[in-house]
Amino acid sequence: MIIESAELKDFRNYEYLKVALSPSINIFYGDNAQGKTNILEALSVAATSRSHRGAKDKEMIRLGESEAHIKLFLQKHGMRNRIDVHLRAGSAKGIAVNGIPIRRSSEIFGMLNLVFFSPEDLDIIREGPAYRRRFMDMELSQIDSIYLNQLLRYNKVLQNRNRLLKSISLRPSDAETATLAVLDEQLALYGETVIAGRKKFISRISPIAGKIHADITGGQETLTITYLPDSAPGEFTARLAEGYERDLRFGQTGEGPHHDDLGFLINGNDVKRFGSQGQKRTAALSVKLAEIELVRSVIHDDPILLLDDVLSELDSRRQDYLLESISRIQTIITCTGIDEFVRRNTLQPKGSQTKVFYVEKGKVTENGK
Numbered sequence: 594m595i596i597e598s599a600e601l602k603d604f605r606n607y608e609y610l611k612v613a614l615s616p617s618i619n620i621f622y623g624d625n626a627q628g629k630t631n632i633l634e635a636l637s638v639a640a641t642s643r644s645h646r647g648a649k650d651k652e653m654i655r656l657g658e659s660e661a662h663i664k665l666f667l668q669k670h671g672m673r674n675r676i677d678v679h680l681r682a683g684s685a686k687g688i689a690v691n692g693i694p695i696r697r698s699s700e701i702f703g704m705l706n707l708v709f710f711s712p713e714d715l716d717i718i719r720e721g722p723a724y725r726r727r728f729m730d731m732e733l734s735q736i737d738s739i740y741l742n743q744l745l746r747y748n749k750v751l752q753n754r755n756r757l758l759k760s761i762s763l764r765p766s767d768a769e770t771a772t773l774a775v776l777d778e779q780l781a782l783y784g785e786t787v788i789a790g791r792k793k794f795i796s797r798i799s800p801i802a803g804k805i806h807a808d809i810t811g812g813q814e815t816l817t818i819t820y821l822p823d824s825a826p827g828e829f830t831a832r833l834a835e836g837y838e839r840d841l842r843f844g845q846t847g848e849g850p851h852h853d854d855l856g857f858l859i860n861g862n863d864v865k866r867f868g869s870q871g872q873k874r875t876a877a878l879s880v881k882l883a884e885i886e887l888v889r890s891v892i893h894d895d896p897i898l899l900l901d902d903v904l905s906e907l908d909s910r911r912q913d914y915l916l917e918s919i920s921r922i923q924t925i926i927t928c929t930g931i932d933e934f935v936r937r938n939t940l941q942p943k944g945s946q947t948k949v950f951y952v953e954k955g956k957v958t959e960n961g962k
Contacts, residue, residue, distance in 0.1 A: 594706060594894045595923045596636065597673075600664040603655040604680075605631035606955035615948040619925045623952035629927035632957075633709070633899045636925070639665045639676045640705040641731070642688060642698035651682040659683070667705055670894060676704060702734050702741055706896040708884045712906045717880065718865050718873045722854040729791050729855070732884055736891045740790040747783035750776055751846060759844040780849065781830040787850045788826050795820040795855065802876075802883035806859075809875055809914050814859050816876055823852035871908075878911055882918055895922040902927050 601610040606628045621629045634653070637645040644653060654661040663678040679687035688695050690704060709731075713720070717728060734741040754776045761769050799818040806816035824832045832848040840847055857864040857876050864876055888896040898919055904912050905928065931949060949960040 594669045594892075594897060595667065596705070596897060596925075597666040597668060599632070599635065600662075601632075601635055602662040603658040604635055604661040604663060605653055605655060607631065608655065608955065610955075610957055612950065612957055612959075614923070614925070615946050616923050617946040618919075619923075619948050619950070620931060621925070621927045621950045621952050621957070622929060622931050624929060627952045628955045628957075629952045630901055632952075633901050633925065633927060635663045636665070636705075636897075636899060637707065637709060638680075639663050639678055640701070640707045641735070642678075642686065642701050645709055645711070650680045650686055654680055654682055665705070669705075674704070676701070699734075699741055699745060703736065703738060703892075706735050706888050706892055706894075707899055708732075708881065708888065708896050709899045709901070710881045710903050711901040712903060714881060715874050715877045715903070715906055717877050718857050718868070722852070725855040726851070726853055728880075729794060729853075732888070733790055733794050736888060737790060740787070743783045743786040743790070747780065747787050747850070750779045750783060751849070751851060754780060755845045758840050758846070762841050762844050777830075777833050780846070781833060784824070784829045784849050785826065788822050788824065788829065788853075791850065791853060792820050792822070792826065798880070798883050798887050801886045802879045805882050805886075805918075806876060806879035809879065809911065814872070814875075815861075816879055817858040817861075818880070819856040819858065821854040821856050823850060823854075824848055874907065875911065878907070878915065882915070885918075885922065898922055898924045900924060900926040902929070904928060 595616045596614050598611065598613045600612075601607045603609075610632075612632075621632060623629060634644055634646060634648070637643070638653070659682050661680040663676075663680075665676045667674055667676070675691050677687075677689040677692075679689075681687070686698065688698060688701055690701070695701060713724075714728075717725060730744060734744065754773065757769060757773055757776065761773065795818055802818055803816045806814060829849060833846075836846075836848045857868075859868055859872055859876065862868070864873055868876070885896055885898065900915075900919075904915070904926070907915065951958045951960060
């Protein structure tokens with residue numbers, strides 16, 4: 594899988610940009626706040642219908658404009674496809690695949706498989722549970738359409754249940770109580786599927802990450818990722834019933850996969866509590882590289898790796914391991930300078946297949962052109 598070209602119009606600080614990408618390494622460099630990450634954000638929107646930064650559609654439209662466009666041409670399994678995204682300040686976004694509009698934004702998931710690696714990902718262990726749940730959901734949603742469907746349904750029912758709980762706590766009625774019982778059944782049904790999907794995902798990615806971590810540390814450390822469900826599989830319905838009075842009191846659902854978490858163990862010890870900063874970053878790097886391997890095994894193709902100013906956050910040993918690991922797949926890198934790549938000879942092995950772009954104030958210039 595490769596992205597052949599990207600075209601942006603009135604997206605963030607880009608009035609217009611059209612760039613042809615190398616199937617190998619693409620480096621976008623320049624000072625901070627020039628628009629490098631905006632390019633990666635556009636790719637994320639085209640792949641998942643949403644910003645990896647959590648930005649609203651209107652926030653991604655260039656100042657003073659009412660709409661923005663993203664167009665990508667990509668190859669997957671030998672077929673050429675086009676993805677068009679139309680962002681509008683006052684209404685829902687429009688998405689089309691090969692010129693045919695899709696009905697729901699979720700239908701775009703899986704068309705373009707990305708593994709996004711930012712400095713924030715290096716803090717996946719130090720961050721709160723919500724960040725780790727998002728990690729599971731974003732990756733699973735790209736490779737498992739059933740999981741995505743059930744997650745969306747779960748979140749919708751959860752919102753409805755929380756609203757109803759607040760209403761009942763203020764002025765209860767028999768009709769609302771009956772409706773709550775129906776919502777509980779739906780929440781348990783979708784929630785069990787989410788729990789099962791996350792459990793399977795972690796059982797698959799943990800041994801891959803463990804092997805990578807062992808390679809990076811020279812066999813000195815063993816990494817294990819554990820799934821920590823708020824409600825164990827098969828127990829969600831009972832836990833909902835047990836927490837009914839508490840949920841009414843607080844007006845929100847206190848049990849379920851929206852409270853799940855992950856655990857990271859190195860040689861059996863909790864990395865979050867006892868690991869050094871270096872161990873936490875090595876574990877995070879192992880997890881991101883494991884994502885690539887897992888996606889590859891599911892889609893039988895290489896995903897595309899986006900590295901957003903990550904190399905500056907890693908020491909030379911981890912930089913070398915990362916760069917050696919991504920030689921097979923299309924990679925789009927942002928950084929402030931290319932000195933590190935020159936020093937490591939990164940720009941030479943692929944020859945003309947490595948492209949370097951300079952970014953300044955929303956303008957992109959390919960080196961040598």
